[in-house]
Amino acid sequence: MVYENPDGVRIGLEVHVQLNKLNTKLFCGCSTDYHDSEPNTHVCPVCLGLPGALPVINEKAVEYAMKIGLALGCDIVEQTQFHRKNYYYPDLPKGFQTTQYDFPIAGEGKVVIEGEDGERDIGITRAHMEEDPGRLQHMGSIDKSKGTLINYNRSGMTLIEIVSEPDMRSPKEARRYLDKLRSILDYLDVFNGDLEGAMRVDANVSVFMGERVEVKNISSFKGAERALLYEIMRQKNQIRRGGEITLETRHFDEARGVTLSMRTKETENDYRYFPEPDLMPMRVADRVPAVAATLPELPDAKRNRFLEEYDMTDMHAKALTSDQDIADFYEAVAQNENIDSKDAAVWVADIFKGEWNYRDLAIHGRTNDPVTPPYSWVKLSGANRKDPTITSSIGSDDLIYIIGSVNNGEISDNSGIEVIRIILDEGGSANEVIDAKGLRKVEDDIVATAVSETIAENEAAVQDYLGGAEKSLNFLVGQVMKKTKGRADARQARELLVAALKS
Amino acid sequence: MTKWLSISDVKEIIAATSAEEVTASYLELIEKSSINGYTCTSDGALDTAKMVDKGEVAGPLAGVPIAIKDNISTKGLATTCSSKILEGYVPPYDAHVIERLKAAGAVIIGKTNMDEFAMGTSTESSCYGVTLNPWDHERVPGGSSGGSAAVVAAGESPISLGSDTGGSVRCPAAFCGVVGLKPTYGAVSRYGLISYANSLEQIGPMATCVEDIAAVMDVIGGYDARDSTSIDNKIDYQAALVDDVKGLKIGVPDEYFGEGVDSSTEKAVWDAIAKYEEMGASWGKVSMPNTKYALAAYYTIAMSEASSNLARFDGTRYGPRSEGENWHVMASRTRAENFGKEVQRRILLGTYALSAGYQDKYYLKALQVRTLVKQDFEKAFANFDVLMAPTMPLPAFKIGEKVEDPLSQYLTDVNTVPMNLAGVPCISVPCGSSDGLPVGLQIIGNHFDEATLIRAAYSFEKNTDHHKARPGEVA
Amino acid sequence: MITKDEVEHVGWLCRIEINDAEAEEYAVKLSSVLDYFGQLDEVDTEGVEPTYHVADIMNVFREDVVTPSLDQKDVLTNTAEEKDGYIKAPRII
Incomplete structure (x- = not known):
C-alpha cells in the first residue's frame, strides 16, 4: 500500500531539546536544576546579560551536541563557532541570542520512522547549539495582557535545535518522528524529557506544494499533532475559499487549539548574524572518535539485535526497544536460563508495559543502587507530572520469579498479572506478594473437598x-471455582468432577 | 601631602603616616577639584585604607588609591559608562581587574568620567559633562578615558585604569601628559568591562611614570578563565624596567606622519627618536601601506559590534525605563531618550553595516582590511623590535571644536586605531609639548612583547625629563 | 547614501525611536560617515580572509561545574519594576 498524501501535506519540524542533564548552563556555571525554584534564583551576570559579563563554553554541552549529531547520523563539522542572532525580546537578556549559523555542529542526517506506508526516512537538515531565552508569563492573553513577568532561570540553558526536512506527510508521521527522536535522545541520556520545556517544537507546514507557514509555541507532542491538524485544515479551507497561503508565522494557542497570525511590526526581523567576538572558534572534528565511543546501542540497532538474538515478533522488538530501560529490563529477564525469550517478550512488552501505561507511569531511569545489579530495576514515576509523587519500582528478579511460577504451575496466568499490579501499586517482592495474597495454587485435597461438596449440594x-x-458440568465447575475463590485450576476441577461422577 | 605621587611615593607616605590619611587627602583633593574628572567617589575607600592600616589587607598595592574608568564594573559602586541609560545601575559583581586590585590591597577611590560608552576622543559625550584638561581648562582631556588621564595629570589619583578600543587610553594620556598602556589583546581580562567593541578593546593602566604602569600590569595582567579571549601568557612587567635600549631596532612608519600632523608634535617625536639613537638604538623607515584604510575599517567594525553589545540596554533589567504601550515601544523610547546622540549614531550605523544586503560591503570588507592591517604589523615586526609614531596627530583640541562634526573627531584617531585592529600592545609616553600642551610618543610592540615596550619607555623616561612636566609648569 | 526611510527602518531594527525631523538629520550625518567608509571599496581584498579574532586560539572551554548564582535580591535590585520575584515589563505586543 502506498500513501497517496491527497492534500500534498509537507511538514518539517524544528525541535528544541534542552540539555537539562548537564550540571550547568551553556555559557555560565549556573545550575540547570531550577525547575522547582523561585523565579530569578538561578542566574548570574552572564545569563542575566549584565553589562560586562562574558560567556565561556561548557565543554560537556559540546560533547552532548556531538553525541546527538552522531546518533542522528549527521556529519560533524570540522570547525564551528557561535554567532549572535540580533533581535529584541524581553526574554533575551543581551538583545541577541548566541547560536550557531553557517557552521552548525551537526550537518545532514536522518531518522527512520514508521510512516503511513511502512518505514520512512525523515531527513535531518542540521542540528545546532544555542542558548535558551528566559521564560515569559503573560498577565492575560498575549495580545491583551497587562504586562509580562520575566523569569531568567531558564536563560542560558543549552538547547540543541534539530531541524528536519519537510519529509513528513501527516500529523501522524510528525508524531511518530517526535516519538522516535525522543526515544533516541532518551537513549543518549543527555536530557530528561519529563521536565517542563525539555522538548519544544516549531512546525513548518504547507499543503498542495504551497507556501509554508511556521507554527510556533508548541509545547508538547500531543500539542504538535493538534496544531498540525488544525493548521492543515485551516490552509485547506483557505484555498477552498479561493484564498492564498502566504509565508507567515503563526502562534499556537494551546488552550483554544487554534493557530493565530503573528504578523506585526514586532515580529519583522533582520537578524544581522555575525560571529560572537567573545567566544573562540571550536575545532571538533578530532573529538569525533572519542564521542562516538560513548554512544550506546541505539533503538534501531537494538531492535535488529533483539530480532536476531531472541525469539520474538517484530512488534515486540519495536515495543521493547523504544525505551532503553525497558530494553535493558527485558534482557535482564530473558537472559535468565529458566526463562524462554518469547515468554519474556510477552510478559514485558504486553503485560508489564500495559500495566505501566494504564497507570500513566513513565520509566524514570536506572537506579543507582549499588546493591542491585545493573539494569535490574526500573523506577516508574508519574509521566504526566500531575502527580510526581507516584513512584513504584519492580525488579527483573520479580518478573523472573513470576514467569517461573506460572511456567511450573505454581500460580495461574491471572495471578501472575495480579502480582505485577500489586507490586506496582503497593510494593513488595514477587515472592512476598504471592505468599501474602495466597495466590499459590491450592492443594489438590482442598479442590477434592470442594468437588465432593459441590456434588452433594447440587443434585x-x-x-x-x-x-x-x-452444559451442567460447566455450572458444577463454576461452583468448584467459587468455593476455592478462583484459586483452583479450572481444567483440574473439571477432571476431578468427571472422575467423581463416573465412579 | 604633595600632588603627583608615584606608587613608591605613596607607599613612603603611608609608612610615615597611614593609608587612611593618604586616602583622606586624595578624597579631599577630589572634593575640591574643578576638572570634573570623577563621576563618583567610593564610600568604601576609607574603609579599605583602614583595613590596610590594621594589616587586614596587604599586597603590592596596599593602600594605593586608584581611579577606575566608569565602564569597569565595581560591586556596590555605580557603574554607568557616563550614560543616562545606566543611571542608578550598581553592579552586583566586580570586574576581574577590580578583584585583582582589591586582592593587591589597592584602594578603589572613585570612578572616572568618560565619553559615553567609550565612544569618543574628547570626553564631551559624557552625560556628566566634559572633563577639563588640567593643562588648559578650555581644552578637552582626550577620550574616551578622559577622566582617568585627567585625574592622574591633576594629581587627584596616582594611578588609574582606562580602556582602549581605538586609542581611548593613549589619546587622553597624550593630551594630558601622562603614561598610558594598551596591552596586547588578551593580556588583561575584559570580564566586567562593559563592552563597546569587544574584539578590539583592552583595559589599560595610566600613571605618571612607566614604573607604575608595570606595577599595575603585574596586578591586573594574566589569564582569567572567565574571559574566553584571555591568553595564558605570563609576562613579568616590572622585570622589564631596564634602562637599556642598546641594539633596539626602531621602525618609523611614514604613514603615521601624514598630512594633518601638527609640526611641533612631529618635531617632538623625531627628537625622541633622535634621543633613542643617542642612547644606542637604531631606527629605520618602514612602510605600512594599509594604514590609510585602518580608520574606516576600525569604525565599521567598532560600530557593528557596538550595535549588538549595546542591545541589552532596553530598560528591562536595569537602568531607567520610558513609558510605552508595549515592550518594543518602551525599549525604543528608553533607548532614544537615554542614549546620547553619538551613541545613537554609532548604533544606527553599526546596525546598518550588519544588515541584510550591506553586511558584505561594510562589515565583512572591514574585517578583510583588518587582516591586511595586521599583516602590515607582522611585516614590520619581522625587521623591527618596536615602532614609533606620534600618539595623536594634534595636541588637545578646544572643547566644542569637533562636537558638531563627528567625522572630524573620528579622524583624530588615525594613529591609534591600527593597533587595536592588529591587537598589538602600545604605550604613549610624554615626549615634549606643542604650544604648551603635552605631546605623546607612541611606542608599538609585537604581540605579548610588552617587556620590550616597557624597557623602551622606561629607558626614555630615565634619560629625559618630559614625564616630569606638570600642568602649569611645562618643561 | 542612506535615505530617511532607511534610517527609520534601521531605527526600528535597533529599537531607537526616531521622529521625522531626527530621521532627516540622521540621513545627512550618517551618509557622510558611510561615504567615508566607502573608501574601503578601493582596497583589493580578493582572497583575503576576514579577521574576527586577533588571537589564533580555539577550543576555549570550561568544565561543567556549578558556580554560585546571584541572590534574587541582587538580580532584582536594578530593575525598574518587579513583582513576586519576577522582573515585570510591559506587554509584548
Whole structure:
C-alpha cells in the first residue's frame, strides 16, 4: 500500500531539546536544576546579560551536541563557532541570542520512522547549539495582557535545535518522528524529557506544494499533532475559499487549539548574524572518535539485535526497544536460563508495559543502587507530572520469579498479572506478594473437598449431567471455582468432577 | 601631602603616616577639584585604607588609591559608562581587574568620567559633562578615558585604569601628559568591562611614570578563565624596567606622519627618536601601506559590534525605563531618550553595516582590511623590535571644536586605531609639548612583547625629563 | 547614501525611536560617515580572509561545574519594576 498524501501535506519540524542533564548552563556555571525554584534564583551576570559579563563554553554541552549529531547520523563539522542572532525580546537578556549559523555542529542526517506506508526516512537538515531565552508569563492573553513577568532561570540553558526536512506527510508521521527522536535522545541520556520545556517544537507546514507557514509555541507532542491538524485544515479551507497561503508565522494557542497570525511590526526581523567576538572558534572534528565511543546501542540497532538474538515478533522488538530501560529490563529477564525469550517478550512488552501505561507511569531511569545489579530495576514515576509523587519500582528478579511460577504451575496466568499490579501499586517482592495474597495454587485435597461438596449440594445439576446435559458440568465447575475463590485450576476441577461422577 | 605621587611615593607616605590619611587627602583633593574628572567617589575607600592600616589587607598595592574608568564594573559602586541609560545601575559583581586590585590591597577611590560608552576622543559625550584638561581648562582631556588621564595629570589619583578600543587610553594620556598602556589583546581580562567593541578593546593602566604602569600590569595582567579571549601568557612587567635600549631596532612608519600632523608634535617625536639613537638604538623607515584604510575599517567594525553589545540596554533589567504601550515601544523610547546622540549614531550605523544586503560591503570588507592591517604589523615586526609614531596627530583640541562634526573627531584617531585592529600592545609616553600642551610618543610592540615596550619607555623616561612636566609648569 | 526611510527602518531594527525631523538629520550625518567608509571599496581584498579574532586560539572551554548564582535580591535590585520575584515589563505586543 502506498500513501497517496491527497492534500500534498509537507511538514518539517524544528525541535528544541534542552540539555537539562548537564550540571550547568551553556555559557555560565549556573545550575540547570531550577525547575522547582523561585523565579530569578538561578542566574548570574552572564545569563542575566549584565553589562560586562562574558560567556565561556561548557565543554560537556559540546560533547552532548556531538553525541546527538552522531546518533542522528549527521556529519560533524570540522570547525564551528557561535554567532549572535540580533533581535529584541524581553526574554533575551543581551538583545541577541548566541547560536550557531553557517557552521552548525551537526550537518545532514536522518531518522527512520514508521510512516503511513511502512518505514520512512525523515531527513535531518542540521542540528545546532544555542542558548535558551528566559521564560515569559503573560498577565492575560498575549495580545491583551497587562504586562509580562520575566523569569531568567531558564536563560542560558543549552538547547540543541534539530531541524528536519519537510519529509513528513501527516500529523501522524510528525508524531511518530517526535516519538522516535525522543526515544533516541532518551537513549543518549543527555536530557530528561519529563521536565517542563525539555522538548519544544516549531512546525513548518504547507499543503498542495504551497507556501509554508511556521507554527510556533508548541509545547508538547500531543500539542504538535493538534496544531498540525488544525493548521492543515485551516490552509485547506483557505484555498477552498479561493484564498492564498502566504509565508507567515503563526502562534499556537494551546488552550483554544487554534493557530493565530503573528504578523506585526514586532515580529519583522533582520537578524544581522555575525560571529560572537567573545567566544573562540571550536575545532571538533578530532573529538569525533572519542564521542562516538560513548554512544550506546541505539533503538534501531537494538531492535535488529533483539530480532536476531531472541525469539520474538517484530512488534515486540519495536515495543521493547523504544525505551532503553525497558530494553535493558527485558534482557535482564530473558537472559535468565529458566526463562524462554518469547515468554519474556510477552510478559514485558504486553503485560508489564500495559500495566505501566494504564497507570500513566513513565520509566524514570536506572537506579543507582549499588546493591542491585545493573539494569535490574526500573523506577516508574508519574509521566504526566500531575502527580510526581507516584513512584513504584519492580525488579527483573520479580518478573523472573513470576514467569517461573506460572511456567511450573505454581500460580495461574491471572495471578501472575495480579502480582505485577500489586507490586506496582503497593510494593513488595514477587515472592512476598504471592505468599501474602495466597495466590499459590491450592492443594489438590482442598479442590477434592470442594468437588465432593459441590456434588452433594447440587443434585439436580448432577442428574442433568448424568442424563446427558454436558452444559451442567460447566455450572458444577463454576461452583468448584467459587468455593476455592478462583484459586483452583479450572481444567483440574473439571477432571476431578468427571472422575467423581463416573465412579 | 604633595600632588603627583608615584606608587613608591605613596607607599613612603603611608609608612610615615597611614593609608587612611593618604586616602583622606586624595578624597579631599577630589572634593575640591574643578576638572570634573570623577563621576563618583567610593564610600568604601576609607574603609579599605583602614583595613590596610590594621594589616587586614596587604599586597603590592596596599593602600594605593586608584581611579577606575566608569565602564569597569565595581560591586556596590555605580557603574554607568557616563550614560543616562545606566543611571542608578550598581553592579552586583566586580570586574576581574577590580578583584585583582582589591586582592593587591589597592584602594578603589572613585570612578572616572568618560565619553559615553567609550565612544569618543574628547570626553564631551559624557552625560556628566566634559572633563577639563588640567593643562588648559578650555581644552578637552582626550577620550574616551578622559577622566582617568585627567585625574592622574591633576594629581587627584596616582594611578588609574582606562580602556582602549581605538586609542581611548593613549589619546587622553597624550593630551594630558601622562603614561598610558594598551596591552596586547588578551593580556588583561575584559570580564566586567562593559563592552563597546569587544574584539578590539583592552583595559589599560595610566600613571605618571612607566614604573607604575608595570606595577599595575603585574596586578591586573594574566589569564582569567572567565574571559574566553584571555591568553595564558605570563609576562613579568616590572622585570622589564631596564634602562637599556642598546641594539633596539626602531621602525618609523611614514604613514603615521601624514598630512594633518601638527609640526611641533612631529618635531617632538623625531627628537625622541633622535634621543633613542643617542642612547644606542637604531631606527629605520618602514612602510605600512594599509594604514590609510585602518580608520574606516576600525569604525565599521567598532560600530557593528557596538550595535549588538549595546542591545541589552532596553530598560528591562536595569537602568531607567520610558513609558510605552508595549515592550518594543518602551525599549525604543528608553533607548532614544537615554542614549546620547553619538551613541545613537554609532548604533544606527553599526546596525546598518550588519544588515541584510550591506553586511558584505561594510562589515565583512572591514574585517578583510583588518587582516591586511595586521599583516602590515607582522611585516614590520619581522625587521623591527618596536615602532614609533606620534600618539595623536594634534595636541588637545578646544572643547566644542569637533562636537558638531563627528567625522572630524573620528579622524583624530588615525594613529591609534591600527593597533587595536592588529591587537598589538602600545604605550604613549610624554615626549615634549606643542604650544604648551603635552605631546605623546607612541611606542608599538609585537604581540605579548610588552617587556620590550616597557624597557623602551622606561629607558626614555630615565634619560629625559618630559614625564616630569606638570600642568602649569611645562618643561 | 542612506535615505530617511532607511534610517527609520534601521531605527526600528535597533529599537531607537526616531521622529521625522531626527530621521532627516540622521540621513545627512550618517551618509557622510558611510561615504567615508566607502573608501574601503578601493582596497583589493580578493582572497583575503576576514579577521574576527586577533588571537589564533580555539577550543576555549570550561568544565561543567556549578558556580554560585546571584541572590534574587541582587538580580532584582536594578530593575525598574518587579513583582513576586519576577522582573515585570510591559506587554509584548
